[in-house]
Amino acid sequence: MNLQLTELQRDALQELMNISMGQxxxxxxxxxxxKISLSIPKISLVAAAEFQQIFSTDQYWFTRQSFLGSVKGEVLTLLARAGIETVGGLLHYALPLDERSEKELLLELANILAGACLRGFSTQLALPTKVSMPTLFQAAMRQADSxxxxxxxxxxxxxxxxxxxxDSRIVICLEPQSVELLLEKLNKLLED
Amino acid sequence: MPIPVTIADDSLLSRKTVRKALPADWDIELTEACNGKEALAAVAAGKAEVLFLDLTMPELDGFAVLRDLHDHHAKTVVIVISADIQPQARKLVESLGAYRFLPKPLQPEQLRQTLAELGLL
Structure with missing residues (x-):
């Protein structure tokens, strides 16, 4: 896919993500x-090798969720291994976390953060989607082409x-056809 | 005399959204700022009797702008328009002297109503 974003499109995507992230x-x-501090969203066009870089860390757990509807793709959630006990405590999990409750906590966090993020994004652009429940996966055992x-x-x-x-990072990956649709919607938003 | 008004937001789209939401018959002189430093410069130059302020911005964020205005007892009427809708962020913003907090995505009607309530129209 040969794709370039204009400054205006990038700005608009960043702002839409900013609002979704706030939600x-x-x-x-x-x-x-x-209190959760928010960073300025990052919008990038990546190739397979760069994409693989996301997974070259052992500091995080990974979950994935696919979404379907007017736009299709996948949401990846990275959840820091550091501090997870603290978060568990704040969410009233019994500490120390055992393997089962740790998994439950990770999936709950991914569901809250990625779910709200994606919902915010698709609502603002009027691109309804349905997102699946998250599943944990082992990043190290995956190849980029999987x-x-x-x-x-x-x-x-x-x-x-x-x-x-x-800390947690949410990465929304869009299918090529969905990117086209997204850009159409963005352009309309920018013309108004 | 037109009222000097500044919109401070790093996003072009966001500044446009605020601009478009302003009442068409409101007699103002509008300035736009892309970050907190520019916002403070606009205040210093007398261009911001009313300041629409975003929180998450590069260079200097909205919280820092509020602190600066607070410390200097500035008379600027600050209306925060932010995506950071967490209760803690709202409380902090209010304690730093902002008049109102409006969540993004901005509802034009809510902005107009706020301006009317603050007696700015």
């Missing part, structure tokens, strides 16, 4: 009574839970 952070903040995202548009946001070591 996601708020959804989590309501549950844990802590993902369909050999070359695509990535929308990435990062959450940092203040006062803890915990």
């Amino acid at each position: 996601a952070a708020n959804a989590l903040a309501q549950l844990i009574d802590a 993902f369909r995202w050999s070359s695509t548009l990535l929308l990435e946001v990062e959450f940092q839970l203040e006062g803890t070591a915990f």
Whole structure:
């Protein structure tokens, strides 16, 4: 896919992600009574090799969720291993976390953050989607080609839970046809 | 005399959204700022009797702008328009002297109503 974003399109995507991220952070903040700091969203066009870089870390757990509807793709959630016990405590999990409750906590966090993020994004653009439940996966055992995202548009946001070591990154990967539709919608938004 | 008004937001789309939401018959002189430093410069230059302020911005963020205005007892009426809708962010913004907090995506009607309530129209 040969794709270039104009400055205006990039700006608009960043702003839309910023709003989605705010909604996601708020959804989590309501549950844990802590403040989450937001970063400026990153919009990038990547090739397979760069995409693989996301997984070259052992500092995070990974979950994936696919979404279907007017736009299709996959949401990946990276959850920091550091500070996960603290987050568990804030969400009233019994500590120390055993393997089962740890898994449950990770899936719950991914569902809250990625779900709200994607919902915010698709609502603002009037592109309804349905997202599946998250599943954990072992990033290290995957090759880049096991993902369909050999070359695509990535929308990435990062959450940092203040006062803890915990952070999370959400990466939205869009299928090529969906990118086209997204850009059409963006252009309309920019023309108004 | 037109009222000096500044919109401070790093996003072009966002500034446009605010601009379009302003009442067409409101007599203002509009300035746009892309970050917190530019926002403070606009205040210093007398261009921001009313300041629409985003929170997440490069260079200097909205919280820092509010702190600066607060410390200097600036008379600027600040209306925060932000995607950071967490209760803690709202509380902090209010404690730093912002008059109102409007969540993004901005609802034009809510902005107009706020301006009317603050007696700015």
